Amino acid sequence: MTASMDMQFDALLVLSFGGPEKPEDVRPFLENVTRGRGVPPERLDAVVEHYMHFGGVSPINALNRDLIERVEGELAAAGVDLPVYFGNRNWHPMVEDTVAKMREDGVRNAAVFATSAWGGYSGCRQYHEDIVRAREAVGDGAPTLTKLRQYYDHPLVVGAFADGVRAARAELPEATRDTARLVFTAHSVPSAADRNAGPPAEGGNLYSRQVAEAAKLVAEAVCVEDFDLVWQSRSGPPQVPWLDPDICDHLDTLSAKDVRAVIVCPVGFVSDHLEVVWDLDTEAKDKAAELGMDFVRAATPGRDQRFAQLVPTLVRELADAEQPLRLGVEPLLGSTTNGLSCAVNCCAAVQRPR
Ligand SMILES: CC1=C(CCC(=O)O)c2cc3nc(cc4[nH]c(cc5[nH]c(cc1n2)c(C)c5CCC(=O)O)c(CCC(=O)O)c4C)C(CCC(=O)O)=C3C
Numbered sequence: 001m002t003a004s005m006d007m008q009f010d011a012l013l014v015l016s017f018g019g020p021e022k023p024e025d026v027r028p029f030l031e032n033v034t035r036g037r038g039v040p041p042e043r044l045d046a047v048v049e050h051y052m053h054f055g056g057v058s059p060i061n062a063l064n065r066d067l068i069e070r071v072e073g074e075l076a077a078a079g080v081d082l083p084v085y086f087g088n089r090n091w092h093p094m095v096e097d098t099v100a101k102m103r104e105d106g107v108r109n110a111a112v113f114a115t116s117a118w119g120g121y122s123g124c125r126q127y128h129e130d131i132v133r134a135r136e137a138v139g140d141g142a143p144t145l146t147k148l149r150q151y152y153d154h155p156l157v158v159g160a161f162a163d164g165v166r167a168a169r170a171e172l173p174e175a176t177r178d179t180a181r182l183v184f185t186a187h188s189v190p191s192a193a194d195r196n197a198g199p200p201a202e203g204g205n206l207y208s209r210q211v212a213e214a215a216k217l218v219a220e221a222v223c224v225e226d227f228d229l230v231w232q233s234r235s236g237p238p239q240v241p242w243l244d245p246d247i248c249d250h251l252d253t254l255s256a257k258d259v260r261a262v263i264v265c266p267v268g269f270v271s272d273h274l275e276v277v278w279d280l281d282t283e284a285k286d287k288a289a290e291l292g293m294d295f296v297r298a299a300t301p302g303r304d305q306r307f308a309q310l311v312p313t314l315v316r317e318l319a320d321a322e323q324p325l326r327l328g329v330e331p332l333l334g335s336t337t338n339g340l341s342c343a344v345n346c347c348a349a350v351q352r353p354r
């Protein structure tokens, strides 16, 4: 670790999605998430129930606080003096309040780590919009905020997912371990949003291309040639196409082909937030049980120390203008200052049904 990180930047902001921390938070949180986004009310009622199964507490804020503690440890060990702040798009601590606090503390120029590894509107551009909104809310004297790049194919991330798959496979009974199907999942998005993902000049579909490449890299790391990539957690009305098939429908398909066991790797998620602990560990697991299939779920990288090491590694890469350390070849964007878009019309928002 070089000294240039804390010469160029005077703080680090961890920017995330946010989640409720008590039952009364659930509705207002969901209203923040879905404002103007055309999510049907029936879907919202269902999602309220998912959160209520966990006492109205999403795991996401605690996961981020734990990550921040470990990032602080990594920075201190490297002798880098960079205070770490935490702000969210949809729930407290809200990024607007955090950036106001940063200004009060005299922060002038911060690096921003967003907890999504991907390109696309939800994974990248919306975080740029959060940066713009927070700086506008703070007004004069708001710190300069430079978002770190996408990191879906960073060796620290791919390595952590691969170890998760190996450990999950070892949990399977011996009888099905060698024939278990490896299935990757990521958050579905509207097909139109995926088409718009990335700079138009790069051909679109950047989100699903990066997800497919990450799945391939993890599969290669665990020496598996045949695997599937499917989607989960869709929220749109049925008449709007989203990336498919869904994980639960895919379990039916696999069962019909006499597959007796699955290893599910949530490659689209950096930590075990609600979509992982509900949609996979509860719904998909129950579905597999109904089909008589063995089901194991691979760990996400969030709790792995390599994920805490990733953050200072990306800050240093940016401060020293190093070549990105990566395993894939798909376009890699996401790093701009003060919410500027990555390229003309990059990840343009899609008009949603009302
Ligand atoms: C690509 C993607 C990621 C991965 C990249 C990244 O990490 O950013 C992600 C992450 C997350 N999504 C989350 C929660 C929700 N997402 C929703 C809705 C939506 N997500 C979308 C996409 C994504 N979402 C989209 C296209 C919608 C439709 C509405 C819209 O166009 O915006 C809704 C509304 C209700 C519903 O589920 O329908 C909720 C509650 C949480 C927090 C979970 C927790 O509390 O632990 C996290 C980390």
Ligand SMILES: [Fe+2]
Pocket (backbone or CB within 6 Å): 187
């Ligand atoms: Fe989401």
